[in-house]
Amino acid sequence: xxxxxxVVIGLEVHVQLTTKTKIFCGCSTAFGQQPNSQTCPVCLGxxxxxPVFNRQVAEYAIRAGLATNCQIAPRSIFARKxxxxxxxxxxxxxxxxxxxxxxxxxxxxDKQDGERKRIGITRIHMEEDAGKLLHDxxxxxxxxxxxxxxxxxxxxxxxxxxxxxxxxxxLKQLHQIVVYLGICxxxxxxxxxxxxxxxxxxxxxxxxxxxRAELKNINSFRFxxxxxxxEVERQxxxxxxxxxxxxxxxxxxxxxxxxxxxxxxxxxxxxRYFPDPDLVPLVVDENWIEEVRAALPELPEAKRQRYIEQxxxxxxxxxxxxxxxxxxxxxxxxxxxxxxxxxxSNWVMGEVxxxxxxxxxxxxxxxxxxxxxxxxxxxxxxxxxxxKIAKKVFEAMWQSxxxxxxxxxxxxxxxxxxxxxxxTLIDEVLKANPQQVADYRGGKEKLIGFFVGQVMQxxxxxxxxxxxxxxxxxxxxx
Amino acid sequence: xxxxxxxIRQLQQALRDGKxxxxxxxxxxxxxxxxxxxxxxxxxxxxxxxxxxxxxxxxRQIAAGQGGPLTGIPIAVKDIFNTAGVRTSCGSRILENYxxxxxxxxxxxxxxxxxxxxGKLNMDEFAMGxxxxxxxxxxxxxxxxxxxxxxxxxGGSAAALASGQALATLGTDTGGSIRQPASFCGVVGVKPTxxxxxxxxxxxxxxxxxxxxPLARCVEDAALMLGAVAGYDPAxxxxxxxxxxxxxxSLEAGVKGKKIGLPREYFIAGLDPAVxxxxxxxxxxxxxxxxxxVEVSLPHTDYAVxxxxxxxxxxxxSNLARYDGxxxxxxxxxxxxxxxxxxxxxxxxxxxxxKRRIMLGTYALSSGYYDAYYLKAQKVRTLIxxxxxxxxxxxxxxxxxxxxxxxxxxxxxxxxxLQMYLSDIFTIPVNLAxxxxxxxPCGQDSELPIGLQLIGKxxxxxxxxxxxxxxxxxxxxxKKTPNI
Numbered sequence: 001x002x003x004x005x006x007v008v009i010g011l012e013v014h015v016q017l018t019t020k021t022k023i024f025c026g027c028s029t030a031f032g033q034q035p036n037s038q039t040c041p042v043c044l045g046x047x048x049x050x051p052v053f054n055r056q057v058a059e060y061a062i063r064a065g066l067a068t069n070c071q072i073a074p075r076s077i078f079a080r081k082x083x084x085x086x087x088x089x090x091x092x093x094x095x096x097x098x099x100x101x102x103x104x105x106x107x108x109x110d111k112q113d114g115e116r117k118r119i120g121i122t123r124i125h126m127e128e129d130a131g132k133l134l135h136d137x138x139x140x141x142x143x144x145x146x147x148x149x150x151x152x153x154x155x156x157x158x159x160x161x162x163x164x165x166x167x168x169x170x171l172k173q174l175h176q177i178v179v180y181l182g183i184c185x186x187x188x189x190x191x192x193x194x195x196x197x198x199x200x201x202x203x204x205x206x207x208x209x210x211x212r213a214e215l216k217n218i219n220s221f222r223f224x225x226x227x228x229x230x231e232v233e234r235q236x237x238x239x240x241x242x243x244x245x246x247x248x249x250x251x252x253x254x255x256x257x258x259x260x261x262x263x264x265x266x267x268x269x270x271x272r273y274f275p276d277p278d279l280v281p282l283v284v285d286e287n288w289i290e291e292v293r294a295a296l297p298e299l300p301e302a303k304r305q306r307y308i309e310q311x312x313x314x315x316x317x318x319x320x321x322x323x324x325x326x327x328x329x330x331x332x333x334x335x336x337x338x339x340x341x342x343x344x345s346n347w348v349m350g351e352v353x354x355x356x357x358x359x360x361x362x363x364x365x366x367x368x369x370x371x372x373x374x375x376x377x378x379x380x381x382x383x384x385x386x387x388k389i390a391k392k393v394f395e396a397m398w399q400s401x402x403x404x405x406x407x408x409x410x411x412x413x414x415x416x417x418x419x420x421x422x423x424t425l426i427d428e429v430l431k432a433n434p435q436q437v438a439d440y441r442g443g444k445e446k447l448i449g450f451f452v453g454q455v456m457q458x459x460x461x462x463x464x465x466x467x468x469x470x471x472x473x474x475x476x477x478x
Numbered sequence: 479x480x481x482x483x484x485x486i487r488q489l490q491q492a493l494r495d496g497k498x499x500x501x502x503x504x505x506x507x508x509x510x511x512x513x514x515x516x517x518x519x520x521x522x523x524x525x526x527x528x529x530x531x532x533x534x535x536x537x538r539q540i541a542a543g544q545g546g547p548l549t550g551i552p553i554a555v556k557d558i559f560n561t562a563g564v565r566t567s568c569g570s571r572i573l574e575n576y577x578x579x580x581x582x583x584x585x586x587x588x589x590x591x592x593x594x595x596x597g598k599l600n601m602d603e604f605a606m607g608x609x610x611x612x613x614x615x616x617x618x619x620x621x622x623x624x625x626x627x628x629x630x631x632x633g634g635s636a637a638a639l640a641s642g643q644a645l646a647t648l649g650t651d652t653g654g655s656i657r658q659p660a661s662f663c664g665v666v667g668v669k670p671t672x673x674x675x676x677x678x679x680x681x682x683x684x685x686x687x688x689x690x691x692p693l694a695r696c697v698e699d700a701a702l703m704l705g706a707v708a709g710y711d712p713a714x715x716x717x718x719x720x721x722x723x724x725x726x727x728s729l730e731a732g733v734k735g736k737k738i739g740l741p742r743e744y745f746i747a748g749l750d751p752a753v754x755x756x757x758x759x760x761x762x763x764x765x766x767x768x769x770x771x772v773e774v775s776l777p778h779t780d781y782a783v784x785x786x787x788x789x790x791x792x793x794x795x796s797n798l799a800r801y802d803g804x805x806x807x808x809x810x811x812x813x814x815x816x817x818x819x820x821x822x823x824x825x826x827x828x829x830x831x832x833k834r835r836i837m838l839g840t841y842a843l844s845s846g847y848y849d850a851y852y853l854k855a856q857k858v859r860t861l862i863x864x865x866x867x868x869x870x871x872x873x874x875x876x877x878x879x880x881x882x883x884x885x886x887x888x889x890x891x892x893x894x895x896l897q898m899y900l901s902d903i904f905t906i907p908v909n910l911a912x913x914x915x916x917x918x919p920c921g922q923d924s925e926l927p928i929g930l931q932l933i934g935k936x937x938x939x940x941x942x943x944x945x946x947x948x949x950x951x952x953x954x955x956x957k958k959t960p961n962i
Contacts, residue, residue, distance in 0.1 A: 041578075045805070046806070047560065047568070047576070047578070047800070047801075048578070048677075048679040048680050048681045048682065050677065050714050051715070052714075053715065082843070084820055086802075086804045086816065089804075091796070091799020092799055143805070272840065272848075274848070277684075
């Protein structure tokens with residue numbers, strides 16, 4: 001990524017969990033409610049209130065740990081991270097420090113050159129989120145504590161990535177996994193999946209890590225790339241001029257594409273971590289781990305491999321279809337009804353995804369369930385309609401929700417395969433275009449497309465294109 | 479009728495028999511508060527109208543044959559318990575106007591069982607102190623001698639009882655804050671096992687040490703009150719789901735055949751001769767009652783005070799971070815921005831002792847010092863706990879003084895925090911060990927009460943209550959009242 005320096009990147013990702021209630025109280029975690037409407041003495045940090053751990057959070061953490069090849073700690077401890085900020089009601093954040101719930105995991109990513117690379121995951125720990133400050137210009141700032149105490153996982157990677165592209169690959173895979181696991185809605189804009197990047201450079205061959213900068217406020221995959229690439233250039237310029245990199249936190253500014261120093265604000269923090277005396281250690285036994293493991297869904301990477309092997313799909317198709325759990329489920333349901341995986345793949349990746357995108361509908365809300373689509377594919381397969389007509393039928397099905405057969409019947413779209421009828425049409429076309437016939441016979445064989453088009457037009461799309469092609473060639477040759 | 483020598487159970491009977499009424503009892507307490515509290519300063523808030531209204535309702539219930547063992551009994555609680563709608567200031571300027579929207583579990587249980595809240599009791603700020611001189615509401619005075627301290631931090635809870643202002647009170651005990659004032663004021667005070675009573679809604683000082691307990695005029699009242707507040711609370715993760723025995727039913731079981739241990743490290747030079755004499759007399763009484771007295775050792779006792787002042791202050795430094803002027807309590811905006819608001823609010827809101835402990839605790843947790851202080855202290859704590867568990871393999875309970883001296887004079891120790899800290903030398907180890915103990919009157923030094931400490935096995939409050947009751951039945955100390 002840089003000719004003179006090796007780039008070293010580690011990522012810290014905050015994954016907001018989709019539990020119904022907060023991590024240490026019974027308040028709702030729903031997004032976008034009236035400020036401070038989802039609070040109680042516990043998440044407001046009122047004097048005397050005490051946290052009670054929501055065990056669903058541990059289950060989600062175990063899911064994430066198992067999916068990323070982590071070891072699950074039989075006993076983990078909550079710790080207090082002490083600092084003052086108005087969005088932090090207790091003056092400390094309940095997190096995990098010395099004994100997190102998951103450690104020593106990894107994910108394999110595909111590099112640009114096609115090689116696989118293993119990225120270590122140092123730890124995954126559970127913690128509570130802070131509230132939000134709403135800045136109101138000259139009238140000061142207001143505090144909304146609806147988000148305070150909502151559950152987060154912090155996933156900390158090893159500094160194993162050496163380019164922005166690798167960082168993106170890792171992030172995309174992690175994002176895919178947590179959404180697959182049903183523990184995070186994956187919404188980057190609402191902050192459900194937030195990333196901080198630690199970036200440092202060192203001369204090739206040096207083993208000691210260089211001084212790193214921590215990049216914050218990066219809320220899209222594209223920005224991760226921009227932020228890292230800018231930061232690499234910045235550090236390389238500094239080092240190249242004989243300067244040094246300062247260890248600091250830098251904010252990414254999406255408008256300018258620059259990272260800006262936050263120095264002075266976050267510097268030299270001593271969080272004075274210590275075990276939270278209000279909570280007991282979390283004990284996770286083997287049975288619980290095995291229960292969670294047994295209920296894990298097939299993960300995207302395994303699914304992709306299976307699609308390639310079992311369905312003999314191209315890698316590209318397998319990747320697209322396995323990227324989202326709901327899409328994969330749709331595809332598999334379709335294959336279950338229509339045992340032609342590649343045909344199914346073409347239709348899902350083509351018409352279905354296009355229609356979803358055009359109508360801004362999620363696959364989970366697709367108006368055309370797999371059973372209906374399978375009915376359409378059957379009519380292509382048995383030559384009742386052509387592919388082209390099928391696309392028309394698809395549109396009509398999407399709008400009406402009717403079955404394929406109903407629409408074919410109603411609109412009279414049944415394909416003509418009767419060679420006699422088609423021959424009549426061909427004769428008409430050849431008669432009407434003598435010049436083209438002469439040209440074709442003189443060697444311009446590309447004109448076959450023109451003739452097919454004319455015949456299909458005359459049949460209003462209903463003629464079987466294969467039959468048309470074959471008969472045309474015979475007649476033109478003759 | 480005079481109720482000063484009647485137990486809560488006897489008063490309940492009198493209520494049921496129509497010989498008195500809750501309104502009369504409550505009125506009498508309110509009159510006593512009006513007559514004496516200008517001198518004692520035990521109450522920071524008196525809710526007279528609400529108390530009388532609740533008493534009238536209690537009388538209706540009793541007349542209808544309803545209610546429980548606390549219905550109509552006027553009580554008061556330390557100002558550290560959140561009480562919905564009634565100010566909870568925790569002895570601090572920073573919370574001087576704070577009204578909580580919810581009840582502490584322990585208080586809610588008393589209220590549900592019909593107790594009448596007279597008001598909130600004075601205390602050392604955030605329960606930090608051994609003399610009740612660290613209160614934003616001014617010091618509490620000992621009813622036995624107005625020149626002397628009532629002990630702390632639950633000074634108001636003990637003094638209110640001793641001066642007849644309430645029939646029972648609740649306090650909290652982090653290093654002796656129930657037992658030492660009970661000892662200084664000549665009442666019974668119980669520090670239950672950690673986890674026995676919910677801490678939910680009790681303003682935290684040191685979360686791993688704080689425990690709620692009753693102060694009462696006699697052992698039977700203490701047993702009744704403990705039974706009323708004890709038990710698992712899902713809102714407190716550190717409360718323990720362990721059955722609560724009927725303390726009253728087993729109260730007269732006596733001590734015959736029980737083994738009582740005397741920890742050698744507690745009978746030391748520096749123990750006031752009068753205290754020593756009173757405790758030795760108590761040992762004789764137990765011997766005569768058929769208990770077997772044996773000497774035991776708690777070898778790590780010497781480290782307890784140092785260990786306590788690291789762990790308690792470390793936890794306090796974090797627990798008190800929420801008093802930042804942002805959401806509740808006193809805010810001093812002053813000049814400048816956010817950091818200045820924090821600094822000025824906390825500088826103006828906290829007293830000297832609280833600031834001292836926040837600084838100590840912040841230091842103990844700081845990077846580079848954590849291992850040497852906080853972590854080491856936790857290891858020592860484990861050794862101290864093991865001392866007790868080992869001793870309890872040999873004996874059923876332990877007997878010690880509560881404090882090396884009787885009540886000292888106001889101002890006597892304020893200049894020297896270390897001397898003040900040492901007045902809790904016999905009570906602190908029990909909190910570190912997490913087990914239970916109580917204080918009961920066992921003598922006097924020139925008309926100043928002396929307390930006897932009985933320490934029980936974890937969750938075995940029943941045994942120390944029985945032993946306390948056996949002693950009380952043989953003596954008159956608990957019947958003595960100050961002349962105020």
